[in-house]
Amino acid sequence: MNLNAIETVVRRLFSDAAFRAQAIADPSAALEGYGLAAAEQAALTKLCVQMANGAATDNISTVFWK
Amino acid sequence: MPDSIGLEAVRSRLLEALGAFNAPASFSALLNIPLSQSDKVLGGAERPSWVTLALAACVATGGDAAYGARVAAAVEVFMAALDVLDEIEDGDVSPTAAATGIPQALNGATALLLLAPRMLLDLPTRDGLPHPGDFARVLVDGGLTATGGQHLDLTGEGFAAGSPEEALAVARRKAGALASTACRLGAMVGTADETLLELYGRWGMHYGTVAQLANDLHDAVDDAAKSDVARKKSTLPLLFSHRVASETGSNPGVAASGALHFTWVVVEIERQACRDLADELDARGQDTAHFRQFVP
Numbered sequence: 254m255n256l257n258a259i260e261t262v263v264r265r266l267f268s269d270a271a272f273r274a275q276a277i278a279d280p281s282a283a284l285e286g287y288g289l290a291a292a293e294q295a296a297l298t299k300l301c302v303q304m305a306n307g308a309a310t311d312n313i314s315t316v317f318w319k
Numbered sequence: 320m321p322d323s324i325g326l327e328a329v330r331s332r333l334l335e336a337l338g339a340f341n342a343p344a345s346f347s348a349l350l351n352i353p354l355s356q357s358d359k360v361l362g363g364a365e366r367p368s369w370v371t372l373a374l375a376a377c378v379a380t381g382g383d384a385a386y387g388a389r390v391a392a393a394v395e396v397f398m399a400a401l402d403v404l405d406e407i408e409d410g411d412v413s414p415t416a417a418a419t420g421i422p423q424a425l426n427g428a429t430a431l432l433l434l435a436p437r438m439l440l441d442l443p444t445r446d447g448l449p450h451p452g453d454f455a456r457v458l459v460d461g462g463l464t465a466t467g468g469q470h471l472d473l474t475g476e477g478f479a480a481g482s483p484e485e486a487l488a489v490a491r492r493k494a495g496a497l498a499s500t501a502c503r504l505g506a507m508v509g510t511a512d513e514t515l516l517e518l519y520g521r522w523g524m525h526y527g528t529v530a531q532l533a534n535d536l537h538d539a540v541d542d543a544a545k546s547d548v549a550r551k552k553s554t555l556p557l558l559f560s561h562r563v564a565s566e567t568g569s570n571p572g573v574a575a576s577g578a579l580h581f582t583w584v585v586v587e588i589e590r591q592a593c594r595d596l597a598d599e600l601d602a603r604g605q606d607t608a609h610f611r612q613f614v615p
Contacts, residue, residue, distance in 0.1 A: 304580075
């Protein structure tokens with residue numbers, strides 16, 4: 254698992270408003286160029302979708318799935 | 320999930336094993352404390368995690384239910400022992416230590432640790448299926464791996480483990496190894512096929528890692544109840560938050576740093592690995608319906 258790449262993307266999502274907006278609008282395009290494996294891309298895309306649906310950053314119950 | 324009949328069989332086997340131990344009455348009462356916690360079969364849990372993992376693997380391979388109950392009971396005893404040890408090592412609340420003091424709790428955990436492989440060695444031998452000694456070896460090997468993970472965890476306090484890779488390795492070597500063991504043992508009830516057993520073990524490893532990371536996530540934001548934050552444990556979320564704070568010079572807090580979401584992504588990857596392995600087991604004729612309920 255490329256944790257470095259995942260960390261880089263997540264940090265950018267939290268620090269770069271323009272990137273976050275791009276990732277929410279078009280995860281596939283935003284995640285290009287990070288050398289992500291298919292599973293990593295899928296998980297980060299799912300995160301972007303969750304963020305697009307308004308998942309709160311400080312509410313762990315919205316972060317957890319059931 | 321394995322139904323209440325399966326759990327009742329495990330309960331019976333547990334009580335039988337404890338009775339056969341012939342411990343002094345006060346010692347039996349002590350041993351019952353970790354075994355009767357709310358997440359355990361004797362504590363009335365509807366879905367005791369270790370037992371249901373082992374039973375689910377047994378069902379998936381078509382293993383004999385009665386044999387599976389004996390294996391699951393041994394797994395429950397083993398994990399109860401490790402619970403006590405983990406609580407004391409981590410300085411967490413330990414119902415057993417609170418009731419008896421640490422010396423007696425440690426002695427009780429030792430007894431349970433020894434009882435578990437003995438329960439497996441007492442299994443009957445069956446033609447074409449793993450020998451009782453094989454079951455005991457898998458249990459012990461899983462425990463040894465988990466102690467290595469616990470060592471890394473204990474020595475990683477103060478954010479001593481610097482990398483997310485190391486933090487993930489701890490999760491895999493702790494709960495990952497134990498869940499792998501429970502799954503493999505359950506599967507051995509119905510098959511001796513090493514390819515299948517390896518797949519069950521890998522499924523368990525990923526599932527255990529999910530559980531450990533979920534626990535770490537919860538503890539990262541619940542510093543009133545747990546020691547992870549105070550001890551600066553190198554869990555994946557706390558390490559991420561620490562690295563952000565160190566490198567940016569500002570501390571936005573665990574949630575706002577992105578630590579929870581980072582860990583969530585890692586957990587989602589582990590969950591997908593479980594789903595993929597379940598597909599592979601299905602393709603090999605296994606009945607993974609129960610497994611899929613663990614990771615929908």
